[in-house]
Amino acid sequence: MSRTKEPWVYQEIAPDDKDWGACEIQGEVDFVATMVLGVDNARRIVACVNACAGIQIEHLEEVQGEFGKAFLDAKERAVNYKQQRDELFKALKGIQDTMGFDWLLPEFDEARNAIAKVESAK
Numbered sequence: 001m002s003r004t005k006e007p008w009v010y011q012e013i014a015p016d017d018k019d020w021g022a023c024e025i026q027g028e029v030d031f032v033a034t035m036v037l038g039v040d041n042a043r044r045i046v047a048c049v050n051a052c053a054g055i056q057i058e059h060l061e062e063v064q065g066e067f068g069k070a071f072l073d074a075k076e077r078a079v080n081y082k083q084q085r086d087e088l089f090k091a092l093k094g095i096q097d098t099m100g101f102d103w104l105l106p107e108f109d110e111a112r113n114a115i116a117k118v119e120s121a122k
Helices: 039-051 057-062 065-104 106-121
Strands: 009-013 022-026 031-037
Touching (some): 009 039, 031 039
Antiparallel strands (some): 009 022, 022 031
């Protein structure tokens, strides 16, 4: 049996007993779960599945315990590094915009090359 394609979504359904909440989860084409108890559980399931889109099941099964924690820590560091890079790039561009012709001096070759590299990657 093949798995259901992303993106998944959830929708609250009206239960007969109003003391508990229920949701159904639907994939791109078909229903995945007809009843999940609690909106928070449904949101978590859908968020996890959509976040893992494109990752092979075998790789996901490996992400457990200490390895999983290390993987998530590395991902968090990567997000922080990207944010720092973006902030530094913005600051460097600001310096470039205020320096005028002095920016063309050979001392700034490395900075100009770094800006060009980041801009070409966008």
